[in-house]
Amino acid sequence: MTDDSVLLCTDDNGVRTLTLNRPRRKNAINSTLWTALRDALDAAGNDRGVRALVITGAGGAFCSGADISAPDGGHPTYKMRMLTDVALLLHELPIPTIAKVSGVAVGAGWNLALGCDLVVATPQSRFSQIFTRRGLSLDLGGSWLLPKLVGLQQAKRLALLAETIDAEQARALNLVTWVVPEPDIDAFVASLGERLVAGASIALAQTKALLNEGADRTLRDALANEARAQAVNFATADAPEAFAAFVEKRDPDFTGLWSATAAGKSTANSERG
Incomplete structure (x- = not known):
């Protein structure tokens, strides 16, 4: 403009x-x-x-x-x-x-x-x-x-x-x-x-939507929405990147990229550790 x-x-x-x-x-x-x-x-x-x-x-x-x-x-x-x-x-x-x-x-x-x-x-x-x-x-x-x-x-x-x-x-x-x-x-x-x-764009978007929607929902609705949003987050590259950054004692580099396989590996590692 x-x-x-x-x-x-x-x-x-x-x-x-x-x-x-x-x-x-x-x-x-x-x-x-x-x-x-x-x-x-x-x-x-x-x-x-x-x-x-x-x-x-x-x-x-x-x-x-x-x-x-x-x-x-x-x-x-x-x-x-x-x-x-x-x-x-x-x-x-x-x-x-x-x-x-x-x-x-x-x-x-x-x-x-x-x-x-x-x-x-x-x-x-x-x-x-x-x-x-x-x-x-x-x-x-x-x-x-x-x-x-x-x-x-x-x-x-x-x-x-x-x-x-x-x-x-x-x-x-x-x-x-x-x-x-x-x-x-x-x-x-x-x-x-x-x-x-610098934050995880997908997680920020999901969190913002959850807070906005939660004001008018029951606890049951809010829990269902949280589960849906978290599934989206786990399917991005940001969740495993955050885990890796924590282990390596560095700042994470969030990209918001879709990476369901990587997210699954990270989740498995997190559950073992």
Whole structure:
């Protein structure tokens, strides 16, 4: 994508960064940006070279929500269909996702961050479920995400009062994973991305899916899903590689390659040892 795009895309050693690029509007998402974001998430999920995804914003803000200042004239049904696509693509991406939040993250912008697996913010970050102040209700998955992350009562507080909270309050509510000083956030997120890229991609994907699905399943369902996922993991080259690296006292080199025979040998060795 070009520098004048509403969504910038950069790759660095397996980490893809998507930067919302409408700084004059604090990266409010208009129809063009919704489309670009949907397409970029779809592309990331289908690119084997992408092992982790970072979403951030340009110009000192993460995202001020959906841009309601410039209606596109389309029926709201189509707009909400686009938001649904973005929320589901982000939630179901088979790679770990990180929201790098500087400045404001409000409305759909905050829910975009909450849809990521990990959220890194700065002390200057501010958050709000601003919808009711705009005569609207939650969207981009907020009605599902908030109760799961903070419980029903706190979710109602955030949604009904549309309060603005700071990064430390958000972390106390389990809505932010880390609060990092502004000068350090780039290096922190880069290091975090490197750690995720170094992990076993198939195992990470299976683990992410299990955690996402487990929130709505019985223990019996969760155990069945865990057994299915582990069978997939044992059929990759990563499981025997991890065992060999442990024995040889070195870091593993995970590739995610399918290698059922090698996995079987490793399992046999593990059971004997």
